[in-house]
Amino acid sequence: MDKIIVSFFGVVSILFTYWFFFMKRIDTVRAEGTVNILVDGGYKPDRISIPYGQTTKLVFKRKDSSACLEEVVLADFKVRKYLVLNEKTEIEINPTKKGEFDFSCGMGMFHGKLIVK
């Protein structure tokens, strides 16, 4: 009997894990000019729509002391920057291509997206 219960909870937990991590709803934040991004266990907002051909200032503020998030990488814009803890770090980008561009932490564990329209 206990084996059936464990199996049942096991399956439910796996489904829950799948739903929790892979089926989250992502909101896109539309930004113009400046956008503040909080770095704390991830990026907030992590899906940002920015205008094409205009300079947008991304202001990162890291509140998470984990070494994983200490750097932010915007590979398509060739930026790798160290984010000083509890301070604002500004990165200016001027997208010359439309599309979706990933940004991530130094080790590629945490991700965010810039959508250039």
Add this chain to the structure above:
Amino acid sequence: MNKQTFAIKGMHCASCVYINEKALKAIPGVTEAVINLTNGKATLSSEAPIEGNKIIDAVKSVGYQAMIENNGTLDEKIKVEKAKELKDLRVKVTVSLFLGSLIVWGSFPGIMEVAPTLFKNYYFQFVLAAIVQFWAGYDLYKAAISSLRHRIANMDTLVVIGTTVAFLYSIFVTFFPKFFMNLKIEAMPYFDVSTVIIGLILLGRYLEAKAKAGTGEAIKKLIGLQAKTARVIRNNKEIDISIDEVVTGDLIRVRPGEKIPVDGVIIEGESAIDESMVTGESMPSSKYKGDTVIGATMNKSGSFVYKATKVGKDTLLAQIIKLVEEAQGSKAPIQRLADIISSYFVPIVIMLAISTFVGWYVFGSNPVFINAMLRSIAVLIIACPCAMGLATPTAIMVGTGIGAQHGILIKDAESLETAHKVNTIIFDKTGTLTNGKPEVTDVLLKSNIKDQISKIQIKNQEGLIQLAASIEKLSEHPLGEAIVKKAEKEKLQLIKVNRFKSLTGKGVEGVVNEKKVYVGRLLKSDSFADGENLKKQGKTVVYVYIEDKLSGLIAIADTIKESAKEAILTLNKMGIETAMITGDNAQTANAIAKQVGIRQENVFAEVMPEDKEKKVRELQSREQRFLFRTVAMVGDGINDAPALAAADVGIAMGSGTDVAIEAAGITLVNKNLMSVVSAIQLSKKTMKTIKLNLFWAFAYNVVLIPVAMIGWISPILASGAMAFSSISVVTNSLLLKKAKI
């Protein structure tokens, strides 16, 4: 007492000092302000540090500019933060491993028998484990919880789940042993598992952080190359000023053993300059009046004055730093797969751990609960997503860094990756394979010359050069310039020329020592067999006539670079096909190709500059062993820009400060063609490191996660393996520094 020192821009007299000192003293909290006019530095004394913008505003209010270094403080901040992080980790690692070992001593069969009774006490173990769990593991919890809020799972999530399960189970066993005994489970806690895992994971983090600091060293070294001050001559006075205050047009004096502050052109004096730190060229280069000097290079022997032409962010060093920083921020295509996998990795591991628990609980042997728990913890702990994330970026950082130290500038990770696949390299001829400046290569006298000379003494080749150079000095032809240069090199005195005349399409003539001398094409009726031979070698031949009699010839050609032959040979040995492209005629092109060792069928002569790009594309579409070729084009970066862009990898060769860095995927800051070989080697070695790292990171997880699921590995061993895995990846990248390129 707090002291702050900074530069003030724009001061040039004692009254400026007075005004500024007064303004600074007026800032609340400042007890003393002293300004030194000679170095332009102000020193503030205050009870507490004064904010930068207050100082800037105070100085601005009297019309000057305070140079509070923002960059310096950012670097400082990072340094302080890193040092604190390392110290913190060190303390936590020591404490948790010490407490962990006490618990292990009190609970591990074989050694627990000789342990003090206190260590065997579960309540005592609980206290020690709780310290490790919540004090040493505090950051792990914080990071895991804040990412869970974003519905993201990472390394910390796995460690936190794994250790918390072991810790909570142990608490239950300690406080409610009867419950477990009733279930016929031995009431034994696993405090050793939770503490040792946290200790080892933190140890891994500590070593990883230390090693990772080494990957970004190159950039720090480059920044450190910058000179701090410059000795400029203003109003006939030599003053030492901060490098930020140097403007273009400033005259700067550099003495032996001093660093050259910014880029410029020598206007007085000469010296040998060690440029190795910027160009990678190991031999010091001799510089004379009119030559360019590069900022941050070292003046060896002479003293000279030069005019600053590029300052601040325009200097070559500043551009190199920017380029390396950008390259380190870019991503290699090979990383994409690792990125995709690591974004799904952790949740999948959690699901696997749950399956492991269920599997062992349902099908495993007794005690099923404990076996199932320990095995699923091992799965959570052994999984190492960090190694996958670190595999490529650390190698790219080290690779681009050592490139810069050798004068090889890589624009982005993609170029570095593509370069290792290159199997065909096209070289531009003029200025790339050759020195790009015509030089006198042969001087021949006609055998019957002695009969003709009376007043003009042509005893030997030098005499002929002297005569020709005297006349050519008055022409503006590049070939003439080569002859004049030769005369200067041989230190020959030029003779006065009368009645100079330029004969369009033929040559030049004049009267020297009352004799008519003509230098130019062969005149109709004459023939000179040696001249024809020289022409076949791709050289340009000019003939010298004295009193209308053919007296000798001078052959002029663009000479090949010393490094050309060795470079082509090495590339061919590496299995890379070499080709040459030029706008010159086929005869000259073939002659040069033969000298450097490029095969005749790979010579593309008489190609107009606008067609070079087409040739590159044509070669790309030619198959080689059923695969399309990966073509690199080596050119000067200015005239060849479209061809460089069309190639899979564009390699621009420049010299000194004129280098067009933006034009190509790889820029070589020196003229040495062996740098092309080095660039390819660097790419191959970096890619080898990346591939080994990725293989290790993937194989580790693919092999060890199932091993942990089967139950062949204990949770403690799993945490050791996991810590070792990410360190080994970073260490492997650092080994790249030792690679010979």
